[in-house]
Amino acid sequence: MNERRDRILTAFAEKFGGSPDLWARAPGRVDLMGSHTDYNLGYVLTLPISRDTVIAGRARHDGMVRLHSLAMDAEDCFTIDSVERAGRGYWGNYIRGVASVLLQEGFALTGLEAVIETVIPLGSGLSSSAALECAAAVLFQSLGGRQLDPVRMAQICQRAENEFAGVSCGILDQYTSCAGRAGCALLLDCKDLSSRPVRLPDDISVVICDTRARRELAGSEYGMRRADCELGAKLMGVPALRYASLKQLDSVSDALSARAARRCRFILEENERVLRLENALARGDREQIVALCAESFRGATELYEIVTFPMKMMVDAMLAAPGAIGARQAGAGFGGCMAAFVDTRSVAAFSNAVCLEYRKATGIEPIVYAVEAADGAGFVEEKWQEVNS
Numbered sequence: 051m052n053e054r055r056d057r058i059l060t061a062f063a064e065k066f067g068g069s070p071d072l073w074a075r076a077p078g079r080v081d082l083m084g085s086h087t088d089y090n091l092g093y094v095l096t097l098p099i100s101r102d103t104v105i106a107g108r109a110r111h112d113g114m115v116r117l118h119s120l121a122m123d124a125e126d127c128f129t130i131d132s133v134e135r136a137g138r139g140y141w142g143n144y145i146r147g148v149a150s151v152l153l154q155e156g157f158a159l160t161g162l163e164a165v166i167e168t169v170i171p172l173g174s175g176l177s178s179s180a181a182l183e184c185a186a187a188v189l190f191q192s193l194g195g196r197q198l199d200p201v202r203m204a205q206i207c208q209r210a211e212n213e214f215a216g217v218s219c220g221i222l223d224q225y226t227s228c229a230g231r232a233g234c235a236l237l238l239d240c241k242d243l244s245s246r247p248v249r250l251p252d253d254i255s256v257v258i259c260d261t262r263a264r265r266e267l268a269g270s271e272y273g274m275r276r277a278d279c280e281l282g283a284k285l286m287g288v289p290a291l292r293y294a295s296l297k298q299l300d301s302v303s304d305a306l307s308a309r310a311a312r313r314c315r316f317i318l319e320e321n322e323r324v325l326r327l328e329n330a331l332a333r334g335d336r337e338q339i340v341a342l343c344a345e346s347f348r349g350a351t352e353l354y355e356i357v358t359f360p361m362k363m364m365v366d367a368m369l370a371a372p373g374a375i376g377a378r379q380a381g382a383g384f385g386g387c388m389a390a391f392v393d394t395r396s397v398a399a400f401s402n403a404v405c406l407e408y409r410k411a412t413g414i415e416p417i418v419y420a421v422e423a424a425d426g427a428g429f430v431e432e433k434w435q436e437v438n439s
């Protein structure tokens with residue numbers, strides 16, 4: 051922690067002089083069950099993780115916003131009076147988007163200078179983009195003198211990502227990053243944005259296994275799957291797949307392409323699995339956890355088709371490692387991070403075995419680490435930001 055704080059303070063002093071007085075943070079997330087269910091208005095079991103993004107800043111009174119990202123080693127600069135979207139794929143768009151949507155919501159914002167620091171890998175499916183938006187939202191709101199509730203804030207950050215970054219994501223990432231509570235996963239119902247806390251058994255840990263394989267296809271493939279889901283829902287006469295049953299799906303199978311039918315089937319089954327996993331975790335039923343994760347990965351492979359070769363090798367390595375309880379994809383798929391439930395006593399042995407086996411199978415050095423459930427977006431504790439002179 052001190053190391054991170056010192057890195058931020060040093061960079062801030064170099065770029066802007068002096069030290070920051072506003073410190074915001076927001077966590078990344080990993081989904082434990084519920085791939086692609088969010089935009090189908092279904093359930094997700096999601097975990098806000100103990101890897102976060104910190105933005106430390108100071109208000110400016112000339113209307114300029116100057117941001118330095120340590121991860122990108124780059125600066126973005128814009129004026130708060132006319133926030134414009136820059137080119138597609140530009141990292142500054144996530145924050146410009148948040149500022150722009152808050153302004154549209156009637157916030158009176160001032161300028162800002164800030165350093166952005168993160169321990170979430172970028173573009174690996176742990177939602178560094180939402181963490182960036184949500185931490186920025188905390189900071190901009192404090193400049194505007196009021197704080198929105200977490201759900202409203204998540205909606206604003208989602209809009210920023212949709213409209214400014216041009217990514218048509220569902221609400222999952224931003225919701226988890228804003229509404230998480232330390233110690234618990236969240237059972238999110240995307241239909242009405244309600245959630246309930248889900249305690250994980252004390253003897254089970256969540257371990258992230260990063261394939262370190264790029265997620266290149268993720269954008270276009272994501273859009274195609276969304277379109278198939280929407281088509282299926284339309285044919286069944288429901289507003290979203292969340293409202294449909296497998297029986298209804300069978301009844302329209304003649305009118306749907308085989309591919310779209312596979313996609314819809316996965317979503318309906320995956321949605322059910324979220325509730326079944328909640329139940330299995332409450333009972334500490336390890337056999338059920340293994341089975342549900344295996345079904346989810348099989349569906350992701352055969353029906354939703356978001357599983358790549360490195361992911362298959364990773365899941366084999368995860369399941370063969372000591373202490374493994376369940377292993378599956380995470381995020382949108384197509385590489386990136388995966389998630390395992392592991393017996394807490396075996397986390398170190400599990401991690402070593404996964405690294406060895408995955409490297410042997412792919413030649414890629416993975417990154418494997420346990421995560422805990424962290425608090426949602428907010429201010430960094432004062433202890434953390436103290437300037438020791």
Ligand code: ADP
Pocket residue numbers: 103119120121122139140141142144166167168171172173174175176177178179180182381
């Ligand atoms: P994920 O959200 O899974 O990490 P995305 O592709 O949705 O993957 O978001 C990654 C993008 O978000 C990065 O390429 C970058 O544009 C932006 N981003 C995230 N964190 C930061 C950061 N700390 N500094 C600058 N840009 C960031």
Ligand code: MG
Pocket residue numbers: 177178179180223
């Ligand atoms: Mg993202």
